[in-house]
Amino acid sequence: MPTIAMPELQFGEVFANIDLFLEACGLTLALWAVALAAGLSGGLLVGLARLSPRRWIAWPARGYVELFRNTPVLVQLIWFYYALPVLSGIQLPAFAAAALALSLNASAYCAEIYRGGIQSVAAGQWEAGRALGMGRLRLLRRIILPLAVRRMVPAFTNRAVELAKNTSVASIITVHELMYTARLFSSQNYIPMETFTVVAMIYFLLIYPFTLASYALERRFAAGRA
Amino acid sequence: MTVAGDVVLQVEDLHKSFGSTEVLKGIDLSVRRGERIAILGSSGSGKSTLLRCLNVLEMPTRGRLILDGEAVGKPAAGGATRYREAELNRLRARVGMVFQQFNLFPHMTALENVMEGPLSVLGRSRAEARRTAQRHLERVGLGGKADAHPARLSGGQQQRVAIARALAMDPEVLLFDEPTSSLDPELVGEVLGVINDLSEDGRTMLLVTHELGFAYHFATRILFLHEGRILEDGPPEQVLKSPREERTRRFLDRFTAFRF
Ligand SMILES: Nc1ncnc2c1ncn2[C@@H]1O[C@H](COP(=O)(O)OP(=O)(O)OP(=O)(O)O)[C@@H](O)[C@H]1O
Numbered sequence: 001m002p003t004i005a006m007p008e009l010q011f012g013e014v015f016a017n018i019d020l021f022l023e024a025c026g027l028t029l030a031l032w033a034v035a036l037a038a039g040l041s042g043g044l045l046v047g048l049a050r051l052s053p054r055r056w057i058a059w060p061a062r063g064y065v066e067l068f069r070n071t072p073v074l075v076q077l078i079w080f081y082y083a084l085p086v087l088s089g090i091q092l093p094a095f096a097a098a099a100l101a102l103s104l105n106a107s108a109y110c111a112e113i114y115r116g117g118i119q120s121v122a123a124g125q126w127e128a129g130r131a132l133g134m135g136r137l138r139l140l141r142r143i144i145l146p147l148a149v150r151r152m153v154p155a156f157t158n159r160a161v162e163l164a165k166n167t168s169v170a171s172i173i174t175v176h177e178l179m180y181t182a183r184l185f186s187s188q189n190y191i192p193m194e195t196f197t198v199v200a201m202i203y204f205l206l207i208y209p210f211t212l213a214s215y216a217l218e219r220r221f222a223a224g225r226a
Numbered sequence: 227m228t229v230a231g232d233v234v235l236q237v238e239d240l241h242k243s244f245g246s247t248e249v250l251k252g253i254d255l256s257v258r259r260g261e262r263i264a265i266l267g268s269s270g271s272g273k274s275t276l277l278r279c280l281n282v283l284e285m286p287t288r289g290r291l292i293l294d295g296e297a298v299g300k301p302a303a304g305g306a307t308r309y310r311e312a313e314l315n316r317l318r319a320r321v322g323m324v325f326q327q328f329n330l331f332p333h334m335t336a337l338e339n340v341m342e343g344p345l346s347v348l349g350r351s352r353a354e355a356r357r358t359a360q361r362h363l364e365r366v367g368l369g370g371k372a373d374a375h376p377a378r379l380s381g382g383q384q385q386r387v388a389i390a391r392a393l394a395m396d397p398e399v400l401l402f403d404e405p406t407s408s409l410d411p412e413l414v415g416e417v418l419g420v421i422n423d424l425s426e427d428g429r430t431m432l433l434v435t436h437e438l439g440f441a442y443h444f445a446t447r448i449l450f451l452h453e454g455r456i457l458e459d460g461p462p463e464q465v466l467k468s469p470r471e472e473r474t475r476r477f478l479d480r481f482t483a484f485r486f
């Protein structure tokens with residue numbers, strides 16, 4: 001009967017180089033922040049376009065959403081890094097390509113959240129605003145969005161958490177974020193198990209406070225409604 | 227100029243269809259300033275649709291709408307009318323509407339609900355909007371509820387806030403679509419009382435209601451709508467007590483069948 005050698009875990013090696021990983025967190029966070037901000041703002045525009053009664057506005061918006069939701073984010077990333085230069089002659093730096101792809105992807109998902117949220121507001125709210133003489137934009141800003149956003153918080157949280165994890169695919173196109181650093185470190189030191197255990201913990205510590213904050217926001221909105 | 231007795235609102239040959247069903251089949255109506263008109267009719271006769279056409283929440287399919295002598299919209303091909311969004315918004319600001327379901331903004335307090343129109347449509351300053359809003363809340367007997375959110379108010383109180391919200395725009399014409407139909411019976415009185423008190427302002431009001439007794443005392447004129455047409459139009463005394471049409475009589479009989 002062959003004996004199975006218990007590997008000797010070398011967490012010490014990982015923690016000795018923890019500053020490498022913490023530095024890489026900077027890029028991970030930057031990617032996340034850029035894509036989330038772009039997703040929340042671009043998504044609003046695309047979501048509104050989706051709801052437009054004018055086909056020449058609504059249909060391109062729909063096409064965009066379908067394209068980005070029905071292809072893998074990894075493929076999108078690679079496309080912007082490797083295919084875009086061939087087609088347009090513009091070679092984006094790795095970080096810019098990753099940020100662009102993740103932003104467009106997040107905008108597509110957020111657009112659908114906005115669309116659903118806006119449609120969930122009772123028709124009577126639109127009517128009451130229109131009866132006062134409010135224009136569409138003002139009505140959206142003052143009445144519809146404040147009501148819709150309260151209901152959208154859980155969906156946005158979901159998307160934001162998903163997005164934080166998706167930043168790891170940027171490692172494929174050599175963005176030196178957390179995942180890239182982890183892969184490099186583990187292959188140089190032959191300690192993948194220790195490395196990725198620590199990296200998982202780092203991701204958790206980055207994302208979990210965000211989740212907690214969004215729970216608090218949900219509670220605040222729930223309290224305000226009463 | 228606003229002289230009591232002028233025609234303030236006029237519709238000519240108003241038609242409204244939803245798809246292939248024609249709901250309003252040619253309404254001619256001339257409303258004089260200061261008139262209080264109660265609109266009666268059975269369910270589905272087109273009462274709500276008529277009111278909603280008067281402040282163009284619904285676009286008329288055909289016909290003309292004239293507010294203060296000015297025709298709304300531009301004539302387009304085939305007898306239709308083209309409306310511009312900005313023009314409609316200006317018109318809606320002058321023709322207020324109180325809904326059966328109140329439709330208060332749930333994320334705003336009572337005071338903020340009443341301030342919203344003056345703030346964001348009339349461009350009033352915050353201080354001024356607040357002052358007039360408070361005054362209107364007091365007018366409907368809710369000065370003490372300014373900071374309450376709609377969810378904390380009874381149905382009757384919510385409807386009174388909705389009335390204050392409409393009043394804050396100082397509309398030339400105020401429309402009520404069954405303002406007490408979704409209220410518990412014991413709350414109907416407080417809302418009708420508030421509406422009745424508005425009579426002293428001399429404001430033009432049109433009210434869809436099933437409260438015949440209230441209509442009799444409140445209105446200066448009663449319309450009876452039947453299948454998208456005005457079947458009866460006259461003073462309350464005449465329409466309610468000696469209607470011209472058989473249809474009207476049958477409608478009124480349904481209300482008196484259980485009188486004791
Ligand atoms: N948006 C709409 N789309 C399709 N049909 C509609 C629409 N609004 C109203 N209708 C139809 O028009 C007819 C008249 O409706 P309306 O609401 O004006 O009646 P009403 O006299 O106010 O009735 P009620 O007393 O029940 O409120 C009804 O048959 C209704 O189904």
Ligand SMILES: [Mg+2]
Binds near residue numbers: 273274275403404
């Ligand atoms: Mg109705």
